[in-house]
Amino acid sequence: MTQLLQRLHDELVRRHYATTTRESYLRSVAAFHRHTGKPLDGVDPDDLRRYQVSLLEDRKLAVGTVVHEIAALRFFYRRVLKRRDMNEDLPYPRRCKQLPVVLSAEEVQRLIAGAKNLYHRTLLLTLYGTGLRRSEVCHLKVRDIDSQRMVLRVQQGKGHRDRDLPLSPTLLTALREYYRWMRPQTYLFPGTVRGWRADKPITAKVIWTAVHSAAVKAGLEKRVAPHTLRHCFAVHTHEAGADLRTIQLLLGHADISHTTVYLHLSRRQLQAAPNPLEQLQVPSPAAVPRSRTKRPRSQP
Secondary structure, three states, X not given: OOHHHHHHHHHHHHOOOOHHHHHHHXXXXXXXXXXXXXXXXXXXXXXXXXXXXXXXXXXXXXXXXXXXXHHHHHHHHHHHOOOOOHHHHOOOOOOOOOOOOOOOHHHHHHHHHOOOOHHHHHHHHHHHHHOOOHHHHHOOEHHHEEOOOOEEEEEEEOOOXXXXXXXXXXXXXXXXXXXHHHOOOOEOOEEEEOOEEEEEEOOHHHHHHHHHHHHHHHOOOOOOOHHHHHHHHHHHHHHOOOOHHHHHHHHOOOOHHHOHHHHHOOHHHHXXXXXXXXXXXXXXXXXXXXXXXXXXXXXO
């Protein structure tokens, strides 16, 4: 690690950034350093501009991925090198606002049924039954399951915040069956080292694999990712009667504006609005001509 990357690491630690964020920022800045071939403190605005164009046009990365790369560079140049003017040279690309994919309850059931083993099935049930983020599932511990109070404790989730979630009886039954088989020690979903089980968190890739393989087996045509189950949890909870503030607390959103997107996806919310078409007296289809061509005029 170069001296400047070490300074970046120390600044991230000093500001108490999450371990995953520290690692990804270091990777992003190191990748930029390799791309330019210049010292990090010797680049100019043209180098930054060409790199951003390369990410979008040559590597064809998703806009969200590019935003993350730019965020890492902004942090490095503004916080480490104290170059406050870097926002002008590192603009965020405009993001298209798209609604997230949501599965129906029947599709979620098919997805869970498509799990290839008990380990994957329990992962899918936990994702859907709690609405947790991938990183939060990775770091769940056995002691976080409180069957007496029927709650699941999320320790130091996004933003270094703790929260409690209601524990579904169905999920508790599945977790007990899983525990009798796996016998995890510290982490609920233990990872592996060189192919052997180890008492360490699993990686996000394991969760991606579990969701992807189940979606393929279930024959789902929608694009399904681990975060899709978090969206499904939020929307289905709202459709079951929960208000927006409750969903915000369950998801661990710091700002309720992040939760309002689920109003656009909830059938309960959509069907509550009256449709003006229902107020019209529409003619019967039997009275409407079927032909789209003009009839020839009859000859005298």
